[in-house]
Amino acid sequence: MAKVIFLILASEIILLLSILSSSGLIQCFGEEDDHGFVRTLDPKLLGLSARKEKLSHFQVYWHDIVSGRNATSVRVVQPTNLTATGFGLISMIDDPLTEGPKLSSKMVGRAQGFYALSSQEEVGLLMSMNFAFTQGKYNGSTITILGRNTVFSKVREMPVIGGSGLFRFARGYVQARTHTFNQKTGDAIIQYTCYVFHY
Ligand SMILES: *[C@@H]1O[C@H](CO)[C@@H](O)[C@H](O)[C@H]1NC(C)=O
Ligand SMILES: *[C@@H]1O[C@H](CO)[C@@H](O)[C@H](O)[C@H]1NC(C)=O
Numbered sequence: 588m589a590k591v592i593f594l595i596l597a598s599e600i601i602l603l604l605s606i607l608s609s610s611g612l613i614q615c616f617g618e619e620d621d622h623g624f625v626r627t628l629d630p631k632l633l634g635l636s637a638r639k640e641k642l643s644h645f646q647v648y649w650h651d652i653v654s655g656r657n658a659t660s661v662r663v664v665q666p667t668n669l670t671a672t673g674f675g676l677i678s679m680i681d682d683p684l685t686e687g688p689k690l691s692s693k694m695v696g697r698a699q700g701f702y703a704l705s706s707q708e709e710v711g712l713l714m715s716m717n718f719a720f721t722q723g724k725y726n727g728s729t730i731t732i733l734g735r736n737t738v739f740s741k742v743r744e745m746p747v748i749g750g751s752g753l754f755r756f757a758r759g760y761v762q763a764r765t766h767t768f769n770q771k772t773g774d775a776i777i778q779y780t781c782y783v784f785h786y
């Protein structure tokens with residue numbers, strides 16, 4: 588008797604589950620539909636859990652050297668008619684990132700990417716770059732910064748939109764402040780304060 592009741596209950600539970608599953612109210616783990624090339628993964632399989640997300644804070648100095656034989660920033664696009672805001676210029680960079688404001692201070696990585704003058708009203712850059720770290724356990728890890736940089740503002744905030752290595756799943760923001768800008772040469776040293784959530 589107990590066995591029969593159990594079988595009836597079991598079949599009802601299976602029926603209920605299949606109704607819920609086909610209505611999308613619950614998702615069956617590991618089940619893939621016909622065109623399913625995407626699967627839901629338990630974050631634990633990647634060693635991730637909500638509790639393990641960290642907030643890292645660091646400060647680096649970004650050296651944009653446009654003058655001299657060792658320039659780290661080269662102009663790759665120059666519009667025919669240059670306006671006062673430089674609209675349309677694009678520079679490719681491989682800028683040193685150091686711990687202190689001096690270029691001779693400890694190198695922690697490089698900022699690789701480009702910036703483009705994308706404002707007709709003011710000097711405003713579109714920054715698109717990776718901070719590629721080279722120090723200690725961070726060697727080989729990167730964060731990706733994509734944002735707007737109005738260079739004459741005191742503080743410019745730009746999003747951190749991703750990362751790799753120790754910065755996988757990164758999200759956050761950086762604040763850029765001009766440390767020195769040489770108007771004669773165009774060389775600049777910028778302080779980047781970074782706040783990054785990652786695993
Ligand atoms: C360029 O770099 C080389 C090697 O580090 C250095 O010897 C030289 O003085 C630098 N030149 C300039 C103009 O900074
Ligand atoms: C650049 O400016 C000159 C002089 O004002 C003008 O004749 C020319 O058409 C402009 N060229 C472009 C591509 O806008």
Ligand SMILES: *[C@@H]1O[C@H](CO)[C@@H](O)[C@H](O)[C@H]1NC(C)=O
Pocket residue numbers: 721722723726727
């Ligand atoms: C960083 O990693 C590269 C490639 O694995 C290696 O050649 C280099 O020596 C490392 N640098 C430091 C400072 O550990």
